[in-house]
Amino acid sequence: MALWGMVIDLDRCTGCQACVMACKAENNVPAVGAGEAVRGRIISWMQVLTEEEEGHPGEIKRFMPRPCLHCDDPPCTKVCPVYATYRNPEGIVTQIYARCIGCRFCMAACPYNAKYFNWRRYQKEAPGQNPDVSVRPKGVVEKCTFCHHRLQKARDRARVEGRELAPGEYITACAEACPARAIVFGDLSDPGSDVARLARSPRAFRLQEELGTKPKVIYLTEGEGHGRA
Amino acid sequence: MAAREPGGRDAALFAPIELTGRGFYGVVAILFLFILWGGVAYWVQFEEGLGVTGLHQPVSWGFYVTNFVFFIGISHAGTLISAILRLSKAEWRRPVTRMAEVITVMVLFIGAGQILVDLGRPDRMMNIIRYGRYQSPLLWDATSISAYLTASIVYLYLPMIPDIAILRDRLQKRKLFYTVLALGWTGSERQQRVLNRAIAVMAILVIPIAVSVHSVVSFVFSMTLQPMWHSTIFGPYFVVGAIFSGIAALIVAMIIFRKAYGLQGYLKPIHFRYLGQLLLIMSLLWFYFTFAEYLTGYYGGTPEEMKVFWAKFTGPFWPFFWGMALTNFVIPILCLVRLGRHTIAKVLTASLSVLVGMWLERFIIVVPTLSNPRLPFGEGIYWPTWVEWGELAGSFALFALFYLLFTKFFPVISIWEIREGREVGLKEVEERLLTYLPDGSEAELAETGRRW
């Protein structure tokens, strides 16, 4: 069985936010409006975090795109009281919007703050939305799904054409949109895949690895220019 | 009946049930105003979503979770204190236990209700029953709190049966109500044996259940990996805090009803002195736990922990943190060290201070951790809106209303236990005391001493 994962090369990331916008369009992520944004309620499944480089304040900014890391041992699914978030057999951590009671325990438990809450009813179904992704009601938690609907579509197509799912057929919207090709998506269990090859790179690291959450989004550190090998 | 024996012994204990004055309706009206505020706030929140609160990303838990921990903590007053006093045969417990047990039952409803207020989808509450999963500490809470609620209702009810029988025989009104609840109590030997045995079992059973309740409440935080939550001492730390705030709530309730119902003859300064000493011990114990918890975090000094640590000590949460240190430790210690004079005023000051302090303590545990995420997000500051204040005010008012209504139906001090204290307690204590002392005459004892 496939194990879907992602490699993000921080050396290539320019912080252009194309992944963020592609994600919002693909997944019907609501625009919450200025008032709600000021209150800190922006929903952004993919978020580009910025940090001042230590030792070079005001000179060098570092970018880190952060989707849901789809941990293999996710702290969020453990604490869900109603099985509204769980890790599926292919390693994708999913949300069941119709099941969620909105207790926000998963948000409190996620060390990466990858979960977002619908504080109000931010949108209704309307033309122009992606019909493959359901619109979330108020009061439930949502987050990056690795564009799971794309996997379902690709698999359906392969089944109709009577063949196996080919590598590269299923890819997330952010990976597709990245102009610097910093985001590589694929099957980590296939040792020949790009994503598995990059994950073995000596530059590879995982966010907050010491927590033992085993994220399947793997970062490649910045190059020599930033003082790291 | 009351007219036939004017005054009568313990008349003060029956008075609130027999007569209802204007003061009662006045208080109820004020409480209703606060409850209305809470009700309107909840209705708005139900319609609009949790967006009407001050919660946001990353501070997704705020007042409601703080209230949940706080109110469930108060509930430990009750039953735990009363059970320990009963088991240790502390004779001064007699006028105290009932009030403590009532606090527990009433406040548990309020505490459990906070979770429902906090849910984004209260309409899907039943999902917890249908699809609940025991890996989540929230389900541990649900189980433990329902066990505690059941146990504390039973533990409140059992020692009330003889009192209900007294009311059944004395009052003309609510005849059926008291008859049913008195369970045919006649005070026969067999009935007394059954009741005493059941109370003893409940007093023992309720202690581990109470400890489990606040342990699993703390596990909601400590089972996550978050800085300053993921701590092994959270279980006992929360239990100590719970008992601490519980005693304070008990003292406040006792002083209010003492004044309102004229119970000065029953609740004497000595009771407040003993409870004040208990509060003092808990304050020291609480300080010890707090010290241990923060020193461990500080000494280890991992960057994530330190971010939260400094947010509490010098950052945006410093007024709450140092306010907590002042109200939970400095003020109670100053008030309670010497209780010789002005006992009640001092104990009341300390208790009110501890109630504020323990609420701040719960707040300072819940919010700063959330507002300082591990990844570079920038600190999230949390300001509650009128909705959260409304729920807080409404919750306190609802608790007070429940308590007040209880006192209109049942005696707030256990009548039969007071009578028992007068009739058999005195003799029993004397006999018990004799069994503590060495046997034999003084000469014999002196003889034994010389041989050694």
Added chain:
Amino acid sequence: MSREHSVPDRMARAIQWGLAGAAVLFIGGIVTWISHLIRTAWRLKDVPSASIGISLVAVPVFLTLLGVILYVFWGLLGDRSE
């Protein structure tokens, strides 16, 4: 007191036994609920050990509570030697 039961007396007794029945239903409901959660966890292979472990403590506690309640009802209501 009269030996034969008057109407309100019979009614009180009926309500009292009704209360005991309600206690059985309530605690029975909780125990059923806990076993339902074990079954769900088992079917979904969703950490059934947690459910079983917790129920090993919780169910006996609830049953003990029920035992005390029924003991009191039986002990007090069954006493007719007035």
